[in-house]
Amino acid sequence: MSILLSKDTTFIVQGITGREAVNLTKECLDYGSKVVGGVTPGRKGREVHGVPVFDTVAQAVEHHGGPIDGSVVTVPPAFTKDAVLEAIENGIKLIVIVTERVPRGDVAQMVELAEMRGARIIGPNCLGLIVPEVCKMGGIGGPAKDAAKAYQPGRVGVMSRSGGMTTEISSSLTQAGLGVSTAVSIGGDAIIGSAYAELMPYFEADEQTEAIVIYTEPGGRMEAQLAEWVKDNNSRLPIVAFMAGKFMDDEEMKGMSFGHAGTIVEGKEDTATEKIARLEAAGIRVVERIDEIPDVVKEKLGATA
Amino acid sequence: MRFYEYEARKIVELAGIPVTKYGFCTSAEEARKVAEEIGGPVVIKSQVLTGGRMKAGGVKFADTPEEAAQHAEEILKLEINGHMPRGVLVDPKAEVKQEYYASVVWDGTAKKPLMLFSDMGGIDIEEVAETHPDHVGKGHISNLLPVGDFEAKQVVAATGVTGSQLNRATPILARLARLFRDNDMTLAEINPLAELTDGSFVALDAHMEMENEAVGRQKKLLRKELQIAEDDTRETYEPSDFEKNVSAIDAADHRGVIQGKDHGFTGNLGLVIGAGGGSLTLTDAVRNQGGQPANYSEIGGNPSVAKACGLAKEVLEKDGVEKIAVMMSIVSNTRVDIVARGVIKACLELGKDPGETIAIFRIPGAWEDEGFKILEKYGVEYCDRSVSMWEAAGRAVSKIQGAPA
Amino acid sequence: MPEQLNKVFIDVEVDDSIRNDPAIAAKLEEVCPVDIFKDAGGTVEIVDENVDECVLCRLCIEASPPGTVHVKKLYDGTELA
Numbered sequence: 001m002s003i004l005l006s007k008d009t010t011f012i013v014q015g016i017t018g019r020e021a022v023n024l025t026k027e028c029l030d031y032g033s034k035v036v037g038g039v040t041p042g043r044k045g046r047e048v049h050g051v052p053v054f055d056t057v058a059q060a061v062e063h064h065g066g067p068i069d070g071s072v073v074t075v076p077p078a079f080t081k082d083a084v085l086e087a088i089e090n091g092i093k094l095i096v097i098v099t100e101r102v103p104r105g106d107v108a109q110m111v112e113l114a115e116m117r118g119a120r121i122i123g124p125n126c127l128g129l130i131v132p133e134v135c136k137m138g139g140i141g142g143p144a145k146d147a148a149k150a151y152q153p154g155r156v157g158v159m160s161r162s163g164g165m166t167t168e169i170s171s172s173l174t175q176a177g178l179g180v181s182t183a184v185s186i187g188g189d190a191i192i193g194s195a196y197a198e199l200m201p202y203f204e205a206d207e208q209t210e211a212i213v214i215y216t217e218p219g220g221r222m223e224a225q226l227a228e229w230v231k232d233n234n235s236r237l238p239i240v241a242f243m244a245g246k247f248m249d250d251e252e253m254k255g256m257s258f259g260h261a262g263t264i265v266e267g268k269e270d271t272a273t274e275k276i277a278r279l280e281a282a283g284i285r286v287v288e289r290i291d292e293i294p295d296v297v298k299e300k301l302g303a304t305a
Numbered sequence: 306m307r308f309y310e311y312e313a314r315k316i317v318e319l320a321g322i323p324v325t326k327y328g329f330c331t332s333a334e335e336a337r338k339v340a341e342e343i344g345g346p347v348v349i350k351s352q353v354l355t356g357g358r359m360k361a362g363g364v365k366f367a368d369t370p371e372e373a374a375q376h377a378e379e380i381l382k383l384e385i386n387g388h389m390p391r392g393v394l395v396d397p398k399a400e401v402k403q404e405y406y407a408s409v410v411w412d413g414t415a416k417k418p419l420m421l422f423s424d425m426g427g428i429d430i431e432e433v434a435e436t437h438p439d440h441v442g443k444g445h446i447s448n449l450l451p452v453g454d455f456e457a458k459q460v461v462a463a464t465g466v467t468g469s470q471l472n473r474a475t476p477i478l479a480r481l482a483r484l485f486r487d488n489d490m491t492l493a494e495i496n497p498l499a500e501l502t503d504g505s506f507v508a509l510d511a512h513m514e515m516e517n518e519a520v521g522r523q524k525k526l527l528r529k530e531l532q533i534a535e536d537d538t539r540e541t542y543e544p545s546d547f548e549k550n551v552s553a554i555d556a557a558d559h560r561g562v563i564q565g566k567d568h569g570f571t572g573n574l575g576l577v578i579g580a581g582g583g584s585l586t587l588t589d590a591v592r593n594q595g596g597q598p599a600n601y602s603e604i605g606g607n608p609s610v611a612k613a614c615g616l617a618k619e620v621l622e623k624d625g626v627e628k629i630a631v632m633m634s635i636v637s638n639t640r641v642d643i644v645a646r647g648v649i650k651a652c653l654e655l656g657k658d659p660g661e662t663i664a665i666f667r668i669p670g671a672w673e674d675e676g677f678k679i680l681e682k683y684g685v686e687y688c689d690r691s692v693s694m695w696e697a698a699g700r701a702v703s704k705i706q707g708a709p710a
Numbered sequence: 711m712p713e714q715l716n717k718v719f720i721d722v723e724v725d726d727s728i729r730n731d732p733a734i735a736a737k738l739e740e741v742c743p744v745d746i747f748k749d750a751g752g753t754v755e756i757v758d759e760n761v762d763e764c765v766l767c768r769l770c771i772e773a774s775p776p777g778t779v780h781v782k783k784l785y786d787g788t789e790l791a
Contacts, residue, residue, distance in 0.1 A: 023638075077518065103519040104411060105489050108448040111416045142637020142671055150635060162582020164605075167670075168634035171690055188581060191416050217585055225414050244585035247592055252569035255541045258601065259581035261518070288593075290586055291693030609744075610719075610763050646719045646762060654715050675766070679719060682785040 002131035003157070003182045003202035003209070004094060004120070009135050011070035011094070012037040012060050014083045016048050020139070021074040024098075025049055028072075030144035031136040036064050039083075057090040070094035072128060072138050080124065081106040088119050096138045097123035097193070101261070107191045114193065121193025125260060127163030127185040140185050141167050154179015156297060157203040157237075159196050160215035161188050161260065162244075169213055169242070169293060176294035178301075181209040188217075188260025195222040197229035204235060211297050212239045216275065218248045219263045223275045227282035238300035239284045240293055246272040306515045307539050309352045311394045312531050313511035317495065319530060320484035322477050323507045325399060331392040336377030339395040340370040346398040349376045351383060351390040354539065361385045366398060399509060404497035405466075406430055407478050409446075409485040417445040420482050422460045422474070426497035440464050446482050454479045473506045474498070488526055489519030542568055547600065547623055554615035561608025561639065563616045565600055567623065572597025574664070574705050575620035575629035577613075577648060579604030583634030583694070590698035591630070596705070599626045607639045613647025614654070621655055621662070628664040630701035635690055641668045641676030649683050660684030664704040667697035719785055720764040722746055724754050725778040734774050741769040766790060 013028075015021050016038025026049045028035050037060035038053045040046075046053040054060045061068055071087040073080060073095060080099045087095050088110070095114070102124045114121050122129060128138015132151040140163065141147030150171035156178050160166040163185040170180045184199060186192055196214055203209045216223055223241075230239065248258060249271045257264040265271055276286045287296055308316065311329040318324050328339030329352070340347045351363030358364055363385050367373040377393045404426035412419040422442040425433045434441045442463030446452050457479035461471055477498065485493040492514040499509045515523060527533045544552070551565030576598050578587045584603045591598050600620055604613065620629055631648050633639070645666065652659040666680055669690035680687040688697055728734045732752035739749040744763035747770065748755040768790060770779050781790040 020638075078522070101518045103489050103516050103522075104491065105448065105486060105516070105519070108411075108416050108418075112448045139638065146637050146671060160582070162580070162585075162634075164580040164634040164636070165582035165586065167637060168583065168690075168694065171635055172693070175691070191411065191413050195414070215582060217582065220413050222414070242586075244582055244589055246589045248585075250569060256566070256568065258566070259585045259603065263581075263585070289693075289695045290590070291695045640765070643765070650715060650718055650762065653718060654713060678783075679785045 001206070001208055002134055003199070003206050004129060004184075005131045005135040005137060005182070007134050008034070009069045009137070010034045010036045010064065011072060011137055012039060012057065012068055012092075013051070014039045014057070014071055014073045014087065015075035016040055016051065016053055017043050017046065018074055020098075022048055024072065024074065024139045025051055027139065027143050027147070028136050031147060033135050033137060036060070036068060057086045057092070061090055067091050070096065070137060072096045072098060074098045077101045077103070081110055084110040084121070085113060088113050088117050093119045094137075095119060095121045095193070096126065096128045097121060097187070098126065098128070098138060099123075100125045102189070104189070104191050107189065107193075111191070111193050122184060123187040123189075123193060125189045126187035126192070127166065129182060129184040131182050132180050138185070139163075140183065141170075150174060151183065152179045153181070155181060155208065155210040155301070157181045157206070157209040157212045158183035158214075159186055159199055159212065160184070161186060161217050161262070162215055165215045165244070168290070169215055172291065172294050173213065173297070176298070178294060178297055181206060188262055190220055190262035192262075196226040197222070200226070200229055200233070200235065200237075203237060204233070209237065211301055212237050213293055213297060214239065214241045216241060216243050217245045217259060217263045218265050218272050218275070219270050221269065224269070224278050227278045227284065230282045230284060238297075240296050240300065241279050241284050241286045242290055242293060243272050243276055243286055249273055306517055306520055307354050308513045308515070308531075309354065309391055310350065310510065310512075311352055311392070312533070313513040314394070314508070315531060316484065316488065316513050316526070317481075317508045317511045319526075320480045322480050322495070323505065325397050325507050325509070328395045329392055330377060330395055331381070333374040333378040333381070336393055336395050337370045337374035340367065340373035343395065343397045347373050348396050348398050349373055349380055350394045350396065351380045351385060352392045352394055353385050353388040353390045355386040355388050358385050363390070396509075399499055399507070400502040401497070401499045401509075402502050402504075403500045405474060405500065405506075406433070406496045407474070407481055407498045408492070408494035408496070409482050409490070410492055412445065415445055417448060418482060418485055420444045420446060420457060420460045420478055422464060422478055424464045424466050426499075430496070446486070448486070452479055452482045452486070457482060469504060470500060473500070473504075477506060477508070489516045489523055490514060491516050547619055550619050551602070551616060554612060554619070558609055558612050561604070561606040561612055563608055563612055564603040565616060565619060566602070567600040570598050570600050571625070572599045573625050573627045574701060575599045575623060575626040576602055577604065577617050577620055577629050577631045578602055579633040579639065580636075581605065583632075586634065586694055587632050587698055590695045591702060594699045594702045596698065596702035599623050604633065604644065605639060607643070608647070610643055610646045610650065613644045614650045617648040617651035618655060621651060621657070628662055628701070628705050630664045630698065632665065632667040632694065632697050632701070634694060636668055636670035638671065639668075640671050641673040642679060643672070644668055645676040645679045649679065649685065664701040665697050667692060667694065714759065716758040717761050717784070719762050719783070721782040721784055722756055722761050722764065722770075723780045723782070724756070724774075728774055728778045729754050737773045738770055738779070741773045743767060743769070746770070
């Protein structure tokens with residue numbers, strides 16, 4: 001029916017009293033998500049839009065009276081690692097890290113611990129994920145009514161390195177009548193908890209999902225990893241990709257970072273041109289224009305039906 | 306953040322990796338003294354953050370301290386690829402028996418640091434990996450567990466190196482891996498790692514890069530050990546006035562985030578665009594339809610009217626800019642009406658007609674109805690989400706250079 | 711520095727009946743997220759350069775007696791109720 005989230009998913013917000021976190025909490029509650037607590041050290045006893053605030057994750061779990069499924073982490077970069085380790089060690093299995101500018105070494109530590117404990121991290125530097133009309137975890141899509149406008153339930157899974165483009169693409173799929181099964185803003189950093197290939201098995205197992213759209217950018221190797229996965233696993237899902245930032249292939253743009261921290265051309269394999277070639281070699285259709293996506297998805301669905 | 310060779314040498318030394326006697330000098334006189342102390346033939350190397358210094362004449366050998374001073378004088382005045390050297394490094398001319406390679410880099414797919422070692426040092430490692438894969442050893446290290454010497458030993462042994470060479474190279478690679486992790490490096494490379502004629506190993510040349518996000522917590526190394534000034538940011542190029550002004554506007558107001566770049570852009574269409582991915586998509590869309598962007602920019606995080614106005618003004622005041630295109634992917638946090646007010650205000654304050662100056666306004670999303678009312682009043686062409694980012698960019702391009710042929 | 715224009719999109723006025731009410735002056739300064747109101751020793755002062763930053767949140771209208779604070783949208787001629 002969806003990946004990672006369901007109607008019953010419970011989650012907390014770490015850093016809940018921050019300005020953006022307060023908004024995010026309200027948006028999620030309005031959407032119908034089960035936000036069962038918040039954590040800000042030293043603020044125990046307060047409430048944010050009716051959600052109780054605790055000093056520790058352990059207190060939130062105790063108050064809830066059982067395991068909590070997820071956490072949205074929106075604390076400053078210097079405190080992010082500790083917050084995420086706290087969530088993992090308190091049994092939380094799905095962690096969305098919103099924070100930007102977390103050093104790579106910290107992210108790698110969190111991911112390694114998550115692997116040891118069977119937890120999954122989405123982000124950092126992401127807006128979270130959404131299953132239309134079921135659950136929204138994070139700021140993805142914005143206020144509930146805006147999210148409803150862009151995200152209607154449907155057949156296409158979306159993964160994007162850009163939070164804003166997750167909504168732009170999903171909105172075009174919604175407008176075209178295709179709709180979205182689950183959309184994941186995977187984050188714009190060089191090292192993230194869940195790259196495309198790591199989320200593919202979930203989509204593969206999800207009956208509602210019939211096709212995948214990915215938004216990608218120069219920098220990193222995660223497209224190559226996806227191409228490998230598709231080849232090795234004989235995926236049933238047609239994938240349509242859009243690559244932004246082709247202008248960064250120009251010689252004078254080398255070594256400059258645009259858009260997201262991970263978006264930088266450092267070597268030949270990082271360029272848009274090289275990545276497009278790899279994706280296409282794996283049978284992934286890479287569209288030239290953003291507005292071609294819905295039609296190409298329809299074409300692919302027609303071909304597999 | 307990139308380091309000069311003399312700084313990289315110091316970092317390696319601090320980690321307990323053997324180096325030759327060396328000296329960083331900013332004058333010919335200092336170079337003479339260091340050469341005297343070293344005694345014997347030396348090499349003088351320009352300290353610049355760019356490649357190709359050998360070819361440009363930035364590396365010279367000297368047999369006497371007088372010769373060293375002479376070379377230093379010339380090299381200190383020599384510009385390489387537009388960079389003036391920060392100084393020169395004076396090194397003994399080493400008696401090398403064999404060159405090795407050792408490095409640690411991030412493997413973003415495995416999400417772990419990767420150790421690399423080769424007994425074919427001194428040349429490009431990627432080339433060695435392609436032509437002689439059996440001469441490259443590789444191994445990941447944990448982010449959480451201590452780095453064991455045995456892990457480094459396995460990597461060295463994989464290249465067939467054994468005997469005292471294995472025992473000398475192992476702790477060097479292990480220390481390199483620890484310094485990579487402890488100092489938030491994104492690259493820690495020793496090339497060549499030299500085995501001298503007496504059998505000892507020294508790091509002859511090192512290359513280090515630190516992650517920008519971690520600079521704040523590496524103060525001890527940066528400020529105390531290396532004496533790097535806070536404002537010495539080591540950008541790949543000198544920021545332009547436009548870039549400096551936009552950063553200053555951004556820093557002056559905590560509401561929202563704006564960024565502007567114009568390095569490599571020289572067109573007539575100013576771009577007031579956002580957010581991260583939207584800006585990349587829109588810049589491509591403008592260029593691929595024959596448009597010439599005057600800049601790159603990003604708006605995000607719900608900026609104030611003043612901030613949006615400030616960015617638009619900076620773009621409009623750039624040389625050669627005739628019109629601006631104001632475009633974003635669907636916004637859910639940034640408000641359409643606030644950005645509309647900002648960009649219209651920028652036109653008015655510069656005495657320009659918003660309807661003429663703004664080629665297109667395509668920002669759908671939060672508060673769009675309110676925003677569209679404002680745009681209507683000032684005669685600005687706008688569109689909602691039914692017009693794609695590609696199409697909006699195309700409209701802006703055709704407005705500035707007439708309909709495409 | 712080019713000239714800065716104020717009150718291009720929004721105008722805010724307070725009625726004389728509340729202008730010198732110290733409690734309201736303090737309250738308005740507190741509630742406005744973009745600092746349009748200043749409590750000048752018990753008198754409500756409008757900070758002209760912040761007026762166009764108004765986010766239409768209505769907090770000022772709710773913080774004062776009905777009909778005493780007027781937020782006008784100059785671009786469509788309407789007033790926030």
